[in-house]
Amino acid sequence: MSTEVAAGIAYWLRRLGGAVTGAVGQLGYASRFLLAVLWHTPDAFRRIHLTLREIYFAGVLSLVVILMSGLFVGMVLSLQGYETLKRYGADEQLGYVVALALVRELGPVIAGLLFASRAGSAITAEIGLMKTTEQLAAMEMMAVDPVARVVAPRFWGGVISMPLLAALFSAFGIFGGYIVGVRLIGIDSGAFWGQMHAGVDFWPDVTNGIIKSFAFGAAVSLIAVFEGYDAKPTAEGVASATTRTVVVSSLAILALDFVLTVFMFRGAKLV
Amino acid sequence: MNRSTIDLWVGIFVAIGFGAILFLALKVGNLLTLDRAPGYHLEASFDNIGGLKLRAPVKAAGVVVGRVEAVRLDPKAYDAVVTMRVDRDYQFSKDTIAAINTSGLLGEVYIGLDAGGDPTMLKDGDRINKTQSAVVIEKLISQFLFEKASETGNAGGAAQAPPKSSGKAVEGAKK
Numbered sequence: 001m002s003t004e005v006a007a008g009i010a011y012w013l014r015r016l017g018g019a020v021t022g023a024v025g026q027l028g029y030a031s032r033f034l035l036a037v038l039w040h041t042p043d044a045f046r047r048i049h050l051t052l053r054e055i056y057f058a059g060v061l062s063l064v065v066i067l068m069s070g071l072f073v074g075m076v077l078s079l080q081g082y083e084t085l086k087r088y089g090a091d092e093q094l095g096y097v098v099a100l101a102l103v104r105e106l107g108p109v110i111a112g113l114l115f116a117s118r119a120g121s122a123i124t125a126e127i128g129l130m131k132t133t134e135q136l137a138a139m140e141m142m143a144v145d146p147v148a149r150v151v152a153p154r155f156w157g158g159v160i161s162m163p164l165l166a167a168l169f170s171a172f173g174i175f176g177g178y179i180v181g182v183r184l185i186g187i188d189s190g191a192f193w194g195q196m197h198a199g200v201d202f203w204p205d206v207t208n209g210i211i212k213s214f215a216f217g218a219a220v221s222l223i224a225v226f227e228g229y230d231a232k233p234t235a236e237g238v239a240s241a242t243t244r245t246v247v248v249s250s251l252a253i254l255a256l257d258f259v260l261t262v263f264m265f266r267g268a269k270l271v
Numbered sequence: 272m273n274r275s276t277i278d279l280w281v282g283i284f285v286a287i288g289f290g291a292i293l294f295l296a297l298k299v300g301n302l303l304t305l306d307r308a309p310g311y312h313l314e315a316s317f318d319n320i321g322g323l324k325l326r327a328p329v330k331a332a333g334v335v336v337g338r339v340e341a342v343r344l345d346p347k348a349y350d351a352v353v354t355m356r357v358d359r360d361y362q363f364s365k366d367t368i369a370a371i372n373t374s375g376l377l378g379e380v381y382i383g384l385d386a387g388g389d390p391t392m393l394k395d396g397d398r399i400n401k402t403q404s405a406v407v408i409e410k411l412i413s414q415f416l417f418e419k420a421s422e423t424g425n426a427g428g429a430a431q432a433p434p435k436s437s438g439k440a441v442e443g444a445k446k
Contacts (some may be wrong), residue, residue: 049274056277060284099299171291174299191299201326202300210292226388 017079026230033226036147037155043148044156050149050253054157058119058221065118066111070102070169073110074176077101081177082185091185095192096199098177099170103209107170109257112216115162116249120224123154124245127228128238136229151229155221163210164219170209208264215256219251309359310337311395315369315382316350321405322380323371329355331384336361339382355382364389370403380405 044051077098085091127150130136136146154200174196181187200206231241320342329337336355345352357363366387373380384399393399 008403049277052281053274053277055281055284059288062281063284085290103299161284164285164291167288167291167295170299196299197301198328200300202296206292206295207302209295 030226039150040148044152044207050153051156056155059161062118065132066165066169067172071176074173075180078180093195094181094263095196099174099196099200102170102173107226108166111166111169112253116220118244120220120245121242123224123241124228128231128241132233149226155225158221159217163213166213216253219252223249231237282314310356314401316352317402318404320351330381335436362392365391368401369399371405385446
């Protein structure tokens, strides 16, 4: 009896230890992979048409979903913000509230989440399928490094696309806020733009948003290419890798957002 | 897809992306407004700056003429010393009064400049001597309450009339 219990405990301890060493090993592999991708950065820009193609797939094809979401998020923000601000007679501050929320937080975060599910999953599926159909192995046979040829352009395509998409999201969100606030509710157009202009600073508000979107772009792209490259070469493996990309990069965006915001608030002079 | 078509689309994407960043910088944010305009610095010390923040506007007759650049505490006099940058187009006389005002009950705190009649103008680095500190609502209320209390106290004292026994009268009032 007692030997059975001891064996059970030993089994679970082994499982726990295996999970921990597996996770740490995965982290090491991911770091090594990141270094390899960064090492091959010159390749991605020497053969620029490969990176341009990835910007097309990750950025241009995400435009519609990003712009539409931005528009609707801005419209909702405007509607909800108006309801609250009206109580304090501060409804003229609406433009300022909408712009600050979009530029500092919602623009980078929601654009990042959409980018992860729209472009990140596609990158993982593509690389995973290349691995499954042994295209990556074939490249290695031909002395073409798949990290330089396949991975680095996709990584940099994502890193370049993401800040532009986030900026477009914010801009369209503000436009959506303008439509609801000024056209539908009837706030004075001058007050809407004037309060926004006076309240939002390029430094640090807009630049912080751009820094955030760069960080999210790098995180999502790295997770996407890594999961694809690391996928089990089966149909099931590619499916679970794609799911993992969306889940892990969404969590990474939200956690990174918190960490970056803490640093940015500490960096700002609070007087 | 054709390589040149991809180039075209990526070009359009990058162009409108940078257009959005430019829109955020110039139209939404206030890059290139007032901050970059050439200005000169003025200092003013206040007993209490209330809720004045960095980059708060400096207004004259309601028109924004500058921004607060720095706030520090004078270690000897324990006054708040505010450094503000004022647009070079606007000159103020030596006897200008700087006051810390609030727009509305919940509005932003700003510095109001009230120009005087002195013919000599303030120069870069000068100090505004006449200042009026922020109004602290709590102090106002407590002042008002104390005044009310002393008034009723006086009234009670007056009713008890004879000045010799005023101490007794107060005691009586307490009972």
